[in-house]
Amino acid sequence: MMRRLLVSLFALLLTTPLLAATPRLKAGVFEPPHAAPEFSLQGSDGAELKLGRYRGKLVLLVFGFTHCTEVCPITLGTLVQARQALGKAGEAVQVVYVTVDPERDDAAQLKRYLAAYDASFIGATGKPEALAAVRASYGVVANKLATKGGYAVDHSSSVYLIDRSGRLRGMMPYGHGPKDYVHDLQLLLSL
């Protein structure tokens, strides 16, 4: 009896780790994926900016503002590193940065700001109500806060992952490093 009990216990100890879950995206995943909400804004290249323009590429959709001192520089820096780490495959990744501060972020300001990170990154601006509609369609929050020198905008800090068919696949919360992005981008590029 004792021997049987010990054998069962030993077998259980050996097999339990095998039940671990299979690897997935590091980002939060939408299941099933739906079409990413489309929008029409003004691009930092001066042309109309629609998500459809980047069909065939992976889009990393970021919401922020160029006067952001904490979240945006880290997020954009991370995306630069991830894109570089992908090498040639990085060319299939497009970063789209939608401003939450149209008052200060016109197309020229966005272009200057993003060029400091990666000239391929594109910014999007527009009328406040158009930008608010885009934010609502992604569940993004942005609130203007008064500061000593003027104002800042407290905004959602996640990055949206849109696959090459234009489907919203995932949402990477703030704080993930370039390695996690590379992991997920490689997975999504292989689909």
Next chain:
Amino acid sequence: MKRLLATALLLILAGLTWAALAPLAPANRDELFEIPKGTWARRMAGDKVEILPERIHLTLGANDVLLLRNLDEVPQVFGPALIMPGQSFRLPFEVASSYSFACTAHASGQMSVIVAPHPARGWETLNWRLRAWIKQLS
């Protein structure tokens, strides 16, 4: 009688030893929260429906995947994401920390996820298992 008691004691001891030493590696590590059908209609009728707690506790290696499911008929901001009807949002955690998300479903506008480290073998694992069993029974 004595023999029966001794066997029972031995079995309990073996069970506790297993619960303390066996690694926590459940097949399902999801911590599921669902928006039931009709939630939007209830909210529109003035009913204050709270589905998602403002603070969620997870444990690495045990229940470290936040799974949010929208069973309602309209899109819902549920935690950090806008989730379409019939859609799920699965958010895994790999680092023990405290995470804050903007969440319009709460009056505070915030939702916290506190992720605890993987329990060490022994007392911590036993403690985690006992709490999980109690939670399942209640």
